[in-house]
Amino acid sequence: MSFRKGIEVKNIKFVAALALSVAAVPAFAGQYNSKPIAAESDTIRYFKGVASITRETPTALITITPLENDNGRPAFAILYENREEKPINFGLENISVTTNGMAVPVLTKKQLAQKAANAAMWAQFGAALVAGVANADYGSTTTSGWVGRSYVNVETNSYNSNNWAARQDMKEMNAEIQAATEARLADAAQNVIDITTIDPGNGYGGKIILDKPKSKIWPAPITVTINGEAFQFTMTK
Secondary structure, three states: OOOOOOOOOOOHHHHHHHHHHHHHOOOOOOOOEEEEEOOOOEEEEEEOOEEEEEEEOOOEEEEEEEEEEEOOEEEEEEEEEEOOOOOEEEOHHHEEEEEOOEEOOEOOHHHHHHHHHHHHHHHHHHHHHHHHHHHOOOEEEEEEEEEOOEEEEEEEEEOOOHHHHHHHHHHHHHHHHHHHHHHHHHHHHHHEOOOEEEOOOOEEEEEEEEOOOOOOOOOEEEEEEEOOEEEEEEEEO
């Protein structure tokens, strides 16, 4: 993606976020698919089929791009260049999302961490259930009766060889769950927008992850508002 002549990008964070938004992730793979609706003052540009909206105002240059779903939740990349004559603070506090007049929560890093922990807990619970069923295959039975003139109790142990394999599978599943959780936390820490001071002429960008929209009408209109500038999308699922 290129910018209009005369726009100078001085902040390497802005460049890195730009690469994230248009090159790293396909836009329409997942449960929720978003397509931009350009206003008269907007420019839509495509990179390998991914559409981005760019809007230039007296105080900012803003680009927003739909991203691949993040664990079943809609996500967008946002790039913001400060055109004011003074530094500004930019973060999730400057962004809101609505659909059909209802607010769609923009998840903070703390909320994303909690959701990742909950998902891991339920996944591990499922793995434990599998192991519990396998462990039920191990047990013992006691048989009593007369042998000659003696009355004896004979205990017989039963063991299913699949039991050991199931426990090993559970260990592997728990390791995979832990690795996936750590990857989600690292992604949020590195890429999710957090409050940042942007000097004049510099830019900052990252991604936002939404909670699942509760619209009863699909396709649903989605409005992403950034510092008072409203961007329109149509979302399907």
